[in-house]
Amino acid sequence: MRLFKKYIYLIACFGTLYFLFSSCSQSNKKESEIALHVNVFTSINWDSAKWIGYTKDQRPEKWAARDLVRNQPPMNINTWEPTEEDLKVTRRKTHPSVLLRKSFSITKEVTSAEVAICGLGLYELYLNGKKVGDRVLDPAQTSYDKRAFYVRHDITEAISKNNSVGVMLGNGFYGQNMAFWPGLAYGNPRAILVLNILYKDGTKEQIVTDESWKAHSSPILFDNIYLGETYDARAELSDWSTFKFDDTSWETPEIMKAPTQNLLEQDLEPMRKIRTVTPIATWKAEKGWILDMGQNMTGWLAISVKEKEGTVVKMRFAEHLMPDKQNIDPASTGIHVTGNTQTDVYICKGDGIETWEPRFTYHAFRYVQIEGLSKTPDLSQFTGWLVRTDAERIGTFKCSDPLINKFYDVSMWTIEDNIQGLLSDCPHRERCAWMGDAYVVAEAASFNFDLKHLWQKTSSDMETVLGVSKAHFKDPFPYDSRAPSNISVGKRLCLQARPDWGAATIMVPWFSYVYYGDTAIIEGAWDMMEGWMAYLDEKVQEDGIINGGFGDWCPPGGNPEMDTPPALTSTALYYQSLTSMEKMALVLDKKEVASKYAEKAKFVKTAFNKTFFNVETKSYGSQTGNAFALYSGLVPEGLEQLVADNLANLIMKDKNGHYSTGIFGHRPLYTVLNDYGHDAVTKHLWSITDYPSLGFMTEEHDLTVWPEGVSNWDKKERYYRHSFNHPMQSGFAASFHESLGGIRPDEDFPGFERFILRPTFLSGLQWCEATHKSPRGEIESSWKKEGSQIIWSISVPDNSEAIIQLPHYQKEQITLNNTVTNANVFNVPSGEHTIRISNSK
Known part of the structure; x- marks a missing residue:
């Protein structure tokens, strides 16, 4: 909060200085007008605005509610088969969707006009009959009792003499009262809005949400972020957001309680429709037709239909089909916790060709089962939209091996599918910001997407859940107000963070600093990070080991196959946190504090090796133990190669050439193998297609995103109920950039001011x-x-330099721009360079 106030103050100062500077120049009137715009709208005055909504429910019971089947099977049950008790159905309504409008006229020329709006859970803004902007699912999810985001829209070009501003509201996560349990909802949809107008004569006008607005129910009869949307086109109100619309029959909106006093402008990029996905096939199903999108994706389906008035078009979404391919199989999308399938319903108005797509929900799916059409559909009637936070794509990778390219593409699809205003664990069943998942995938994601703003939001989200949850019953760590929750935002928090998942409190800001040079995130998170580390320091055992934690989550075959003690990974993460805190303290010029963390890290490293390292075998007992110890910098100096050699033996001999790592061990596995000369093992692991392997998932089972866990599935049977779209399993994809491409950040020169180039020329x-x-x-x-x-051709950007590292080659083998280097480690300046290496080790 202190950082936010400082940020607002600096912007306001900048706006004032810019205004004064521009006003001094009478030669350019347009410049002066722009300066006035900047000055007026640097901050929003909400004092006169009120939260408004409309809770009157006039919806037909048939469409306003859906059946919920409650079933929460034990974790060792792999398929969801309802019992008689499970089939006891409850029925629940969502909060109604709302239309709000206000008409106004202006008589003077406008210099600038801007709307600031917070619509919870989700909103669409209209002006004079047209939607404003291209944002969807706006604003991003927050812990709404702690903070909520408002969004600014420049409407200068759209405003006219007579105007009408309209707001459509949906539930989003704010009004989510269906999935899991009703207590997750914060309340009915509501909005607060300020419209600022600056006239050319220098006067200003402000229009705000209050009792003068009009309210009406929306044609959206049902909307739930998990379960879908029902839209009755017959109830559409033509031109409802235009000035000419007659709203005399509309009612006065209700003044609603403010969910929070902490309204912040959303800095995170908005959600948008990023690109289309074209379906590849359709066929007759037991009921209706099945549409195959060819890709497991997150977003929605846009339809174009021509049917009679009242025709109900029902679309159900899933990742898999039943074995006979005559019905979708919704088990993996969370029916056992959400209570029903992802379903959209469109009720036709019978007015020629009708096009529709949902507004206030999204789905994760490859297959859609469509019922209600009067004739066989054509693929051209359907368009899939990939919907995510519009973070810029900043990384690419390709190589000569199509299978490796597929592993990269599958990893990127999985990450993209889960950038939804937060990094979700899965985009259907839970949609939660589990902290362990963020840690594991942070580097792979940061190589490929500009997530500076997402990580800032993630870190700030963590701060909102400090001290909110009860301690986890499986850990010897009591409740503490300095501890966040396992999930970093919302109400479904799943207890206090366990020691391994809680490491994201430290590591997310650290990764953001290293990859983007973002010092603001570590300044803003410092108190939180210090609190978490102090909490762990007080609770760690005298021998320096941290017991407890979820452990090396989801190895092949599931958690019963976990072969690494959670204490090993939790202690390694504690060590990573200590060393990262030392470096961040130095960045903030806290030298004494840095020394404290450095000393503690030395102690923990000694304890870690005393407890887990087998001196005789040069091993930490498992693939994950070895890989994670090497990645964390915990292996005793001089023994790294021997530990890597043991890792290769564990894979090729003990596991017959297969990996056994969960998410912690899998993240660095291939980079570690490659760094220590075992790239042939990496190539083997990336070539096989039997269980367990990456190829088993993509080639044998045609998966287009990574599942929560890999099991030895039988194609003739149903898939397990676990999610089939989990970004934590994309953590290893960092190796495509950091190892095959060799591009690695240098933490001493963050933001790639200086960076390392250390490629593996893979067998x-x-x-x-x-x-x-x-x-x-x-x-x-x-x-x-x-x-x-x-x-090897490289390009080093301006104002940067690279360190070339080729440890597996002799200096005589290497030339730089046709000159012998006489070194296998050397620096190169900005520019383009060609390095030639004699290919004989």
Whole structure:
């Protein structure tokens, strides 16, 4: 909050200075008008605005409510088969969707006009009959009792003499009272709005939400962020947001309680429709037709139909089909906790060709079962929209191996599907910001998407859930007000953060600093990070080991197959947190504090190796133990290669050439193997298609995103009920950039001011290309094998330099721009360079 106030103060100062400077120049009237705009709208005065809504419910019971089947099977039950008790159905309504409008006229010329709005849970803003902007599912989810986001819209070009502003409201997460349990809802939809107008004569006018507005029910009869939307086109009100519309029959809105006094402007990029997905097939099903999108995706289906008035078109969404392919199988999308399938319903008005897509829900799906159409549908009637936070794509990767390319693409789809105003654990069943998932995937995601604003929001979200949850019953750590929850936003928090999941409190700000040079995030999160570390320091055992935690989550075969003690990964994460805190303290010029963390880290490293390291075998007992210890910098100096050698043996001999890691061990597995000369093991793991392997999922089972966990599925049977779209399983994808492309940040020079280039010229690959758009500019690393040489082309952006590391090659083998380097580690300045390496180790 202190950081936010400082930010607002600086912007206001900038606006004032800009106004004074521009006003001094009488030669350019337009410049002066722009300056006035900046000055007036740097901050929003909400004093006169009121929260308004409309709770009168006139919807037909048939459409306003849906059946909920409650079933929460034990974790060891893999398929959802309802019992007689499960089939006891309850029926629940959503809060009604609302239309709000206000008409006004102006008599003077306008210099600028802007709307600031917070519509909870979700809103669409209209002016003079047209939607304002292209944002969807706005604003981003927050813990609404702690803070809520408002959004600004410049409407200068759209405003006219006579105007009408309209707001459509949906439930979103704010009014979510269906999935899991009713207590997750904060209340009925509501909005607060300020419309500021600056006239050319220098006067101002403000229009705000209050009792003068008009309210009416919406044609959306049901909307729930998990379960879907029902839209009755017959109830549409033509031109409802235009000045000419007659609203005399509309009612006065209700003055609603403010959910929070902490209204903040949303800094995070908005949700948008990013790109279309074209379906690849349709066929007759037991009921209706099934549509195959060809890709497991997050978003929605836009339809175009021509049917009689009152025709009900029902669309149900799922990731899988039943074995006979005559019905969808919704088990993996969370029917056992949400209570029903993801379902959209469109009721036709019978007026020629009708097009529709939902507003206040989204789905995760590959297949859609469509009922109610009078004739066989054509694929051209349907368009899938990938919907996510519009963070810029800043990374690319491709190589000569199509299977490796597929692993990268599947990883990126999985991450994209879950950037939904937060990094969700899955985009259907839970849609929660589990902290362990954010830690595991942060680096892979940051190589490929500009997530600086997302990580800032994530860190701030964590702060809103400090001290909110009860302690986890499986850990020897009592409740503490300094501890966040396992889930960083909302009401479904799943108890106090366990010691491994809670590491994201430290590591998310650290990764954001390293990848984007973002010092603001560590300044803003410092008190929270200090509190979490103090809490752990007080509770850690005298021997320096942290017991408890979820552990190396979701190894092949599920958590019963976990072969690494949670104490190992929790203690390693504690060590990572200590070393990161030391470095962040130095960034903030807290030298004494940094020394404290450094000393503690030394103690924990000694304790870790005393407890978990087998001196005789040079092993930490498992693939994850070895890989995570190497990644964390915990292996005793000089023994790293031997531990990596043992890791390779554990894979090729003990596990017959397969990985056994969960999410913590899988994240660094391939980079660690490659760094220590075991790239042949990596290539083997990336070539096989039997269980368990990445190829088993993509080639044998045609998965287009990574599932929560891999099991030895039988194609003839139903898939397990666990999610099939989980970004935590994309953590390993960092290896495509950091290892094959070799692009790695240098934590001492954050934001890629200086960075490392250390590629692995993987066995069996002929070429590889990787790019990363860093804060300093585009970094390119491209290599190919020609005869006995490797030709490696690199591009270092302006105001940056790179450290070339080729530890597996002799200096005589390496030339830089046709000159012998006499070194296998050296620096190169900005610009384009060609490195040639004799391909014989």
